[in-house]
Amino acid sequence: MKSDMLIVSSEKLADLCGVNPAQVRKDLAYFGEFGVRGVGYEAQELLREIKRILGTDRKWALCIVGMGNLGMSLIENDNFRKRGYQFAAAFDLDPKKAGTKLPCGLTIQAASNIPEQVQALGVDLGIITTPAREAQRAAELLFKANIKGILNFSATQVRTPECCIIDNVDLSVKLENLVYHLETIYKGTSMK
Amino acid sequence: MKSDMLIVSSEKLADLCGVNPAQVRKDLAYFGEFGVRGVGYEAQELLREIKRILGTDRKWALCIVGMGNLGMSLIENDNFRKRGYQFAAAFDLDPKKAGTKLPCGLTIQAASNIPEQVQALGVDLGIITTPAREAQRAAELLFKANIKGILNFSATQVRTPECCIIDNVDLSVKLENLVYHLETIYKGTSMK
Numbered sequence: 001m002k003s004d005m006l007i008v009s010s011e012k013l014a015d016l017c018g019v020n021p022a023q024v025r026k027d028l029a030y031f032g033e034f035g036v037r038g039v040g041y042e043a044q045e046l047l048r049e050i051k052r053i054l055g056t057d058r059k060w061a062l063c064i065v066g067m068g069n070l071g072m073s074l075i076e077n078d079n080f081r082k083r084g085y086q087f088a089a090a091f092d093l094d095p096k097k098a099g100t101k102l103p104c105g106l107t108i109q110a111a112s113n114i115p116e117q118v119q120a121l122g123v124d125l126g127i128i129t130t131p132a133r134e135a136q137r138a139a140e141l142l143f144k145a146n147i148k149g150i151l152n153f154s155a156t157q158v159r160t161p162e163c164c165i166i167d168n169v170d171l172s173v174k175l176e177n178l179v180y181h182l183e184t185i186y187k188g189t190s191m192k
Numbered sequence: 193m194k195s196d197m198l199i200v201s202s203e204k205l206a207d208l209c210g211v212n213p214a215q216v217r218k219d220l221a222y223f224g225e226f227g228v229r230g231v232g233y234e235a236q237e238l239l240r241e242i243k244r245i246l247g248t249d250r251k252w253a254l255c256i257v258g259m260g261n262l263g264m265s266l267i268e269n270d271n272f273r274k275r276g277y278q279f280a281a282a283f284d285l286d287p288k289k290a291g292t293k294l295p296c297g298l299t300i301q302a303a304s305n306i307p308e309q310v311q312a313l314g315v316d317l318g319i320i321t322t323p324a325r326e327a328q329r330a331a332e333l334l335f336k337a338n339i340k341g342i343l344n345f346s347a348t349q350v351r352t353p354e355c356c357i358i359d360n361v362d363l364s365v366k367l368e369n370l371v372y373h374l375e376t377i378y379k380g381t382s383m384k
Contacts, residue, residue, distance in 0.1 A: 055371040062367075069265035076261070078324070079347045079364040125370065132270070148378070149370045155271045165377070167370050171361075172271040175254075178317065178341045178359050179247040185357070186340070 009040040056084050063089040063123045065138040066130030067097055067108050070153055074127060075104055088121040093134050111141055118145035125149045132156035139166070201232040248276050255281040255315045257330040258322035259289055259300050262345055266319060267296055280313040283333075285326050303333055310337035317341045324348035331358070 010028075014021040028034045028041075031053050035041035051057040062085050064071050074080070075087050090102060091111045098110040109117060118126075126142040128135050128150060135154035142150055143164055150166040152158045160166045202220075206213040220226045220233075223245050227233035243249040254277050256263050266272070267279050282294060283303045290302040301309060310318075318334040320327050320342060327346035334342055335356055342358040344350045352358045 053372070054368045055375045056368060060367070060371060069261045069268070073261035073265060074363065077347065077363065079362055080367065083364050083368070085364065085367050125367065149374045151366055151370055155269065165370060165373050167366060169363075169366055170271055171266065171269065172275050172277065174343055174359060174361055175252070175272065175277050175317065176246045176248060176275070178343055178357060179252060180245070181357050182341045183247045 006043040007040040008043045008046070010035075013041070059084045059086055060125055061086055061088040061121060061123045062125050062127060063087070063091065063114070063118055063121070063142075064127040064129060065091045065093070065111060065114065065142070066128060066134070066154070067092045067100070067102075068129065068131070071127075071129035072102070074129060074153075075102060075106070085125075088123050089117050091117075091138075093130060093138060111138065114141040115145045118142070118147060123147065125151070128152040128154050128158065130154050198235040199232040200235045200238070202227075205233070251276045251278055252317055253278055253280040253313060253315045254317050254319060255279070255283065255306070255310055255313070255334075256319040256321060257283045257285070257303060257306065257334070258320060258326070258346070259284045259292070259294075260321065260323070263319075263321035264294075266321060266345075267294060267298070277317075280315050281309050283309075283330075285322060285330060303330065306333040307337040310334070310339060315339065317343070320344040320346050320350065322346050 010021040010024040014024045017024070031049070034046060034049060048057070062080070064075060064087060067090055071090070075090060087104065087106060090106045090108050091114055092098065092108050093111045095110050097108045100108045102108065123145070126147045126149070128138045128142075130138045132155040135152060135156050135158050139150060139152070139158045139160065143161060148164055150158070150160070150164060152166055152168045153171070155170070157168045158166055202213040202216040206216045209216065223241070226238060226241060240249070254272070256267055256279060259282055263282070267282060279296065279298060282298045282300050283306055284290065284300050285303045287302050289300045292300045294300065315337070318339045318341070320330045322330045324347040327344060327348050327350050331342060331344070331350045331352065335353060340356055342350070342352070342356060344358055344360045345363070347362070349360045350358055
């Protein structure tokens with residue numbers, strides 16, 4: 001390592017992430033040989049490698065189906081843009097919403113445009129934020145567009161063909177995790 | 193087991209969850225002895241035990257701070273209510289929003305009411321859906337109210353005292369997971 005490089009220790013990384021240093025070392029070692037034992041990691045190199053591993057060293061074009069409150073909030077999410085995920089198109093299954101201009105500059109399109117627009121814009125990933133009853137229909141349109149990955153935020157599971165990876169994101173599971181940890185900590189005692 | 197009981201196999205459970213049967217058996221075994229080897233699990237008993245483990249055999253009162261698009265979508269989320277999480281109060285740091293009636297029946301309150309209202313309503317958990325710059329302020333008000341668990345959906349990490357568990361939920365991490373899996377599958381081949 002050159003002397004002018006910024007070195008970061010697994011202890012420092014662990015503190016920033018809220019985990020323990022051994023976990024940081026173990027997780028990184030899973031992907032290859034990073035850092036020097038007893039010294040630490042060269043920060044720029046580590047950052048570059050992590051981005052490569054996570055696929056965030058390139059831009060990913062997203063489309064979103066379902067422009068209710070959740071859709072509106074995700075399309076404005078700063079962390080998505082910062083990490084290279086850019087919304088290329090927004091759709092809604094309600095044709096009456098088509099034509100509405102969004103603050104981000106996109107215009108809501110009818111869902112019937114999905115197969116053609118997704119291909120034309122080179123969209124990589126789809127996000128479903130429709131009501132539960134419309135999620136499967138939204139997904140079918142994305143499959144037709146040959147989308148390879150979908151994040152489904154609707155309150156139902158969507159079944160996909162093998163050629164597509166879908167992650168059904170149920171936000172209430174986050175509450176279950178939290179409650180489980182609270183109960184483990186406060187078991188047998190009053191919570192307040 | 194009685195003959196009229198509904199029995200479910202780990203294979204069936206695995207299929208419904210999209211994981212493998214060995215994982216289902218291993219995960220359940222972590223919490224105790226469920227089911228009968230070679231037969232399966234008694235469905236009602238398993239459901240009751242899982243609810244007990246996850247703490248969803250009781251109602252949890254929630255409050256939410258930040259009534260923008262994300263806040264509006266979470267407060268209407270069907271899965272929250274179905275699993276026993278009920279919103280008891282909604283707050284916003286912008287005093288101009290106070291007094292607005294929501295479709296769920298609650299009225300947005302000024303954030304200055306948090307310490308008093310959280311105690312009066314017996315709120316167990318807080319959800320932060322403010323912009324990043326306001327998240328720490330929202331959290332401080334929840335700590336003051338003696339809240340023990342917080343889900344933070346804002347695009348920044350919030351630091352907490354030891355007496356409170358916080359889960360910083362970054363939805364862009366879900367995209368990173370998805371992209372990582374896609375890259376692992378399609379490595380070396382064109383994605384489309």
